[in-house]
């Protein structure tokens with residue numbers, strides 16, 4: 001994409017991660033006439049699965065639901081490692097020619113909707129020379145994930161400067177970090193910490209997971225035996241669909257049970273942890289959270305690897321508060337001291353909406369927190385724009401796929417009726433609620449910067465795949481909340497239908 005030569009697209013996808021590649025597949029399949037491109041800030045595709053390089057990086061949901069609906073996951077392991085997920089995304093892009101549509105090294109910094117021209121004017125910064133390039137598009141589709149890529153979240157710890165070993169954040173893992181035979185302390189209790197601890201314990205002298213408070217942790221087999229058996233008996237696609245549905249149903253029921261009968265689920269999880277750990281282990285101190293299951297995202301460990309590392313004495317859990325770092329140790333509020341050669345701060349992400357893009361409508365900057373999310377994928381008052389954000393209580397891709405299906409249906413609907421503009425408009429009787437209900441620190445830190453959800457459909461975020469199939473896959477496009485308009489670019493009375501013969505310059509970085 002050359003500087004100074006604005007080009008026009010029917011659809012611009014921002015981000016070439018799992019969602020962006022899935023979005024492109026759907027566009028090609030369902031709206032084959034649309035000219036589109038993907039702008040990707042980084043130099044490679046895969047997003048999360050390319051960025052994170054820490055030991056043991058893996059999914060914490062099964063690949064039958066984290067995989068795309070349209071592309072069966074066929075490997076034996078259902079909970080799998082990051083490089084395998086990256087390869088799956090790469091293959092999808094390669095097999096469908098999507099990789100040829102990606103402009104790497106282009107960070108979208110701003111997009112302005114022009115009502116006069118009925119299009120978005122998009123500005124992207126090229127990483128190679130820092131230059132800004134412009135393009136225009138009819139429809140803007142943000143598949144930019146949900147967190148900052150340049151910086152993970154790390155609180156300031158007292159005395160950090162006194163620690164003489166490396167302090168590492170999992171989001172910025174140094175390739176050459178040597179922790180063999182060393183004492184490692186991993187600070188945190190989330191998905192990343194519970195992944196890192198057993199993985200690092202294989203080579204470290206000892207790994208301590210230091211947490212301020214516990215998280216719910218459940219163990220699942222890495223390999224799904226039913227999936228393996230079905231793959232032998234059924235055609236690939238049928239087996240995949242069957243296992244995907246099995247997992248959707250189990251996860252939905254478990255989530256609903258957690259919300260309706262939290263005490264029962266607490267007991268079930270506790271029993272599982274207790275069985276996996278040696279007799280006499282203080283399960284309540286280290287594995288009994290102060291909140292209800294699914295008030296925060298639940299952690300999953302494949303084949304109980306974390307519990308095995310603890311049982312084998314390779315790893316341990318300490319639940320305490322940090323008072324200060326010292327030269328080779330961490331001092332705790334209880335008076336205990338943890339000797340450490342390496343400290344890993346698995347303290348989380350910084351959430352970021354729309355990949356940091358500044359949106360404006362006819363020159364007025366969009367105040368994102370005052371907008372309401374429509375079906376969890378469009379914004380009130382923002383024309384011709386969608387964003388893909390997955391579920392928090394189930395695999396991301398379930399919602400990402402539904403979003404893609406919806407956007408394609410919406411585009412087809414607009415084409416069929418000759419509409420040039422669609423915009424969600426909130427009924428004033430709908431009341432505002434926070435977009436996410438999680439009590440986790442990373443959500444609470446940033447939720448004020450996110451749009452709201454509404455008290456009822458189509459503004460309410462269901463976080464429920466089965467219900468969303470009804471409303472998103474099958475529901476009417478013209479539902480009264482989306483306003484459609486015939487507007488034409490180029491003249492006041494509107495005259496210029498989309499000209500799909502305009503050339504698109506070659507893909508370049």
Ligand SMILES: Cc1cc2nc3c(=O)[nH]c(=O)nc-3n(C[C@H](O)[C@H](O)[C@H](O)COP(=O)(O)OP(=O)(O)OC[C@H]3O[C@@H](n4cnc5c(N)ncnc54)[C@H](O)[C@@H]3O)c2cc1C
Nearest residue numbers: 015017018019041047048059060061108144145355395396
């Ligand atoms: C360590 C980790 C493990 C996870 N494990 C799971 C799991 O097991 N199951 C699950 O369901 N979810 C999981 N998630 C959530 C995960 O992020 C999603 O599953 C999924 O990978 C998100 O894909 P995405 O394409 O929407 O976003 P991302 O993977 O974040 O990709 C977004 C892409 O957009 C690009 N981008 C962002 N802003 C811009 C911009 N302004 N201009 C141009 N490009 C931009 C980024 O560079 C990136 O390539 C995990 C997240 C993390 C961090």
